[in-house]
Amino acid sequence: MATLFDRHRLGDLELPDRVVMAPMTRVRAAASGLATPSMAVHYARRASAGLIVSEGVQPSLLGQSNPGTPGLHTDEQMASWRPVTGAVHANGGRIFAQLMHGGRVSHPDTTGLQPVGPSAVAAVGEVFTPTGPQPAPLPRALETAEVPEQARSYAEAARRA
Numbered sequence: 001m002a003t004l005f006d007r008h009r010l011g012d013l014e015l016p017d018r019v020v021m022a023p024m025t026r027v028r029a030a031a032s033g034l035a036t037p038s039m040a041v042h043y044a045r046r047a048s049a050g051l052i053v054s055e056g057v058q059p060s061l062l063g064q065s066n067p068g069t070p071g072l073h074t075d076e077q078m079a080s081w082r083p084v085t086g087a088v089h090a091n092g093g094r095i096f097a098q099l100m101h102g103g104r105v106s107h108p109d110t111t112g113l114q115p116v117g118p119s120a121v122a123a124v125g126e127v128f129t130p131t132g133p134q135p136a137p138l139p140r141a142l143e144t145a146e147v148p149e150q151a152r153s154y155a156e157a158a159r160r161a
Contacts, residue, residue, distance in 0.1 A: 008050065013094060015050040023098045025055040025069060031130075033058065033071030034080040040087040047093025056100030059157035060150070064111050065102025066128040072097060072157040081161075097161040099154055104139035115139040116146075 002008070008015045028038045046052055058064040058071045071077045081097075088095045104117035109129040116139050123136035142150070 010051070013051075015094065016092075017050040019050040021046050021049040021052045023053045023055050025066065027066060027068035029068050029070035030080075031067065033061075033064065033069070033073070033077050035070050035077070035084045036080070037083065039070070040084045043084055043095060044087035044091050044093075047088045047091035049093065052088060052093060052095040054095060054097045056102075057097045057157065057161075059099050059101060060153035061111055062113050062116060063101035063103075063150075063153065065100070065105050067110050067130045072099070072160045073153060075160070078160040097157075099157050099161070101150065101154075104136065106139075107134060107137055109134065116142040118142065 002018070004019060005017045008018045026039065026042060028036055028042065030036055043052060043054070054070075056065065056069060058069060058073065060073045061071070063073075064071065070081070072081070085095055102115070104115045104121070104123050105127055106113075106115040107127050107129045108114055109131065110127075115137060118141065120138055120141045122138045125136060126133040127136045
């Protein structure tokens with residue numbers, strides 16, 4: 001019977017154990033969604049986990065939920081992740097990017113865009129903004145014709161990752 005500390009194969013990846021660091025947003029990215037040196041330190045310190053799953057990484061500006069979260073929708077953002085992944089790899093770790101679209105859990109003060117959702121129904125409660133918590137705004141319903149563009153944003157972010 002396998003234990004938590006036994007090696008494990010995950011696709012082509014050989015993990016030293018079955019310990020996975022779950023994603024948790026640290027809100028340490030630059031305002032433009034760039035990964036920062038403090039993120040590299042944070043993840044490098046946790047490289048001994050079998051696998052790190054990053055905090056939510058937006059695949060597009062429209063997909064950003066909170067301020068201070070990283071993206072992978074520009075080449076500059078992709079380049080900013082290299083020191084982070086390099087620090088993890090230098091410490092013997094493995095890291096996957098959790099691509100996450102914030103949907104209606106966003107705010108125009110964070111992205112400059114009206115949030116989208118499957119319908120025009122606001123989230124309950126408050127969302128984080130650059131000036132602090134604010135009531136969740138009414139999102140606009142994502143049009144069916146926009147779905148392929150959102151799917152492409154995931155594919156492009158995955159390619160950058």
